[in-house]
Amino acid sequence: MLRQATTTLFFETRGRGLLEITRPVAEWVAATGIADGVATLFIRHTSASLLIQENADPEVRADLDRFFARLVADGDPLFRHRDEGPDDMPAHVRSALGAVQLSIPVAAARLALGTWQGVFLWEHRLRPHRRELALHLVGE
Amino acid sequence: MLRQATTTLFFETRGRGLLEITRPVAEWVAATGIADGVATLFIRHTSASLLIQENADPEVRADLDRFFARLVADGDPLFRHRDEGPDDMPAHVRSALGAVQLSIPVAAARLALGTWQGVFLWEHRLRPHRRELALHLVGE
Amino acid sequence: MLRQATTTLFFETRGRGLLEITRPVAEWVAATGIADGVATLFIRHTSASLLIQENADPEVRADLDRFFARLVADGDPLFRHRDEGPDDMPAHVRSALGAVQLSIPVAAARLALGTWQGVFLWEHRLRPHRRELALHLVGE
Numbered sequence: 307m308l309r310q311a312t313t314t315l316f317f318e319t320r321g322r323g324l325l326e327i328t329r330p331v332a333e334w335v336a337a338t339g340i341a342d343g344v345a346t347l348f349i350r351h352t353s354a355s356l357l358i359q360e361n362a363d364p365e366v367r368a369d370l371d372r373f374f375a376r377l378v379a380d381g382d383p384l385f386r387h388r389d390e391g392p393d394d395m396p397a398h399v400r401s402a403l404g405a406v407q408l409s410i411p412v413a414a415a416r417l418a419l420g421t422w423q424g425v426f427l428w429e430h431r432l433r434p435h436r437r438e439l440a441l442h443l444v445g446e
Numbered sequence: 447m448l449r450q451a452t453t454t455l456f457f458e459t460r461g462r463g464l465l466e467i468t469r470p471v472a473e474w475v476a477a478t479g480i481a482d483g484v485a486t487l488f489i490r491h492t493s494a495s496l497l498i499q500e501n502a503d504p505e506v507r508a509d510l511d512r513f514f515a516r517l518v519a520d521g522d523p524l525f526r527h528r529d530e531g532p533d534d535m536p537a538h539v540r541s542a543l544g545a546v547q548l549s550i551p552v553a554a555a556r557l558a559l560g561t562w563q564g565v566f567l568w569e570h571r572l573r574p575h576r577r578e579l580a581l582h583l584v585g586e
Numbered sequence: 587m588l589r590q591a592t593t594t595l596f597f598e599t600r601g602r603g604l605l606e607i608t609r610p611v612a613e614w615v616a617a618t619g620i621a622d623g624v625a626t627l628f629i630r631h632t633s634a635s636l637l638i639q640e641n642a643d644p645e646v647r648a649d650l651d652r653f654f655a656r657l658v659a660d661g662d663p664l665f666r667h668r669d670e671g672p673d674d675m676p677a678h679v680r681s682a683l684g685a686v687q688l689s690i691p692v693a694a695a696r697l698a699l700g701t702w703q704g705v706f707l708w709e710h711r712l713r714p715h716r717r718e719l720a721l722h723l724v725g726e
Contacts, residue, residue: 308448308588308724310585312482312551342592344626344722346484346549350560352500358686360632360678365667369675370682372664377517377657384512387505395509398500402510406498406563407549409626409687411592411720418720420630423686440551440558442484444448444584444724445590448588450725452622452691486624486689490700492640517657524652527645535649538640542650546638546703547689580691580698582624584588584724 310444311338317437319429322393324357324367327439328417328425335443336415343445345417346409350438353397353430355404361424374400380432390431397430404428412445450584451478457577459569462533464497464507467579468557468565475583476555483585485557486549490578493537493570495544501564514540520572530571537570544568552585590724591618597717599709602673604637604647607719608697608705615723616695623725625697626689630718633677633710635684641704654680660712670711677710684708692725 313334319325335345349356360366378399381392388394408425411418417425427437453474459465475485489496500506518539521532528534548565551558559565567577593614599605615625629636640646658679661672668674688705691698697705707717 308590310448310483312553343590344724346551348549348551348558350558350563352498352506352560352562357682358632359682363667363669366632366675366678369665369667370679373658373679376664378513384516385509387503387509389503395506398506399510399513402497402499403543403683405545405685409549409628409689411626411628411722413592413720418628418630420632420718422632423630438560440553442551444484450588450623452693486691488689488691488698490698490703492638492646492700492702518653524656525649527643527649529643535646538646539650539653542637542639543683545685549689578700580693582691584624 308446311340313441315439317427319435319437321434322429322432323371324426324428326361326424327427331425332417335412335417338443340443340445341415343412343443344409345412346442348407348440350440352401354437355401355406355428356408357404357426357428358423359426360422362422393432400430448584448586451480453581455579455581457567459575459577461574462569462572463511464566464568466501466564467567471565472557475552475557478583480583480585481555483552483583484549485552486582488547488580490580492541494577495541495546495568496548497544497566497568498563499566500562502562533572540570588724588726591620593721595719597707599715599717601714602709602712603651604706604708606641606704607707611705612697615692615697618723620723620725621695623692623723624689625692626722628687628720630720632681634717635681635686635708636688637684637706637708638703639706640702642702673712680710
């Protein structure tokens with residue numbers, strides 16, 4: 307019979323960039339005892355996002371960050387909202403271009419990720435932040 | 447025991463820009479009687495999208511719109527599909543850069559949004575449109 | 587009473603561009619016998635993504651591809667990760683701008699898509715690839 311589980315996970319980012327969170331998410335999924343279903347990750351912020359990307363070559367993460375830093379430039383004079391500095395509004399834009407939520411099927415008590423996929427928390431602010439994720443799992 | 451609820455919500459946009467829909471979505475969630483679970487919002491259009499963003503400072507929404515208007519320029523000669531005018535194809539591109547769907551955990555009969563998060567319908571066409579959302583909630 | 591169904595679908599892409607997959611996804615949904623619920627599609631790759639877009643005018647798809655080819659240029663000297671050629675890192679960036687996952691409500695045994703919406707697998711690599719989707723459906 308179907309049932310559900312929920313939790314909240316906290317992560318300390320080291321400033322702008324990708325922080326891999328595959329392991330803590332997978333460990334929580336395994337601990338629920340739900341073998342098959344679908345897990346939903348939701349980030350409770352508007353200046354950080356969630357991303358599934360290659361976890362093999364660190365250059366992929368560096369290139370991603372370089373691309374987004376060029377696409378959404380810190381201090382762009384277009385932006386009027388700069389209460390918290392030149393990286394404030396770019397963080398919101400980067401978040402809008404990314405995902406606040408990911409739903410990942412679970413099979414045999416594991417996230418059904420592809421061989422090269424990792425789950426990342428993408429910090430868009432320059433400085434470290436404490437970030438909160440709401441997790442939900444439904445299955446049996 | 448787990449159960450589900452579904453509905454359809456309609457919104458009248460005022461043309462391009464962000465329309466906050468947090469309250470009507472939250473009211474429907476509360477009315478279902480499901481206290482804990484996950485809500486899925488799906489927009490049934492290809493020229494509007496869904497976004498979770500800061501709902502405190504209106505300048506954030508204005509900056510977002512300025513950024514996307516520059517990134518995906520109306521009337522860009524690159525575009526051949528212009529059946530409905532210069533904002534037709536840019537609306538499709540903006541929709542592809544955004545999200546047609548959001549899944550949000552529900553706890554204690556409330557959307558588990560962060561302090562500064564609001565749920566928005568993002569109209570990408572210049573003129574007002576009637577937009578339709580399919581909602582699904584599973585939980586108990 | 588709620589139940590769930592899962593499957594894996596494989597698709598052979600023809601190189602960069604949009605491949606419509608609405609029909610095979612809808613056929614699987616109908617075959618599960620679950621009439622109402624929510625379907626989650628997850629692509630197990632980091633250089634292809636999922637998209638819901640207009641399925642009426644093929645020019646929309648061509649314009650989308652032209653826009654993204656200009657936004658994320660193959661061979662951009664910004665990128666250092668180029669193990670698999672000049673379209674390698676751009677494929678990762680395009681995937682990060684898109685969606686690896688879509689959740690679509692199901693009503694009366696059909697995907698609750700809008701009139702003009704189709705579900706597409708977006709191949710970001712220039713050459714054809716075999717792509718794998720994990721599908722999950724919960725409902726009754």
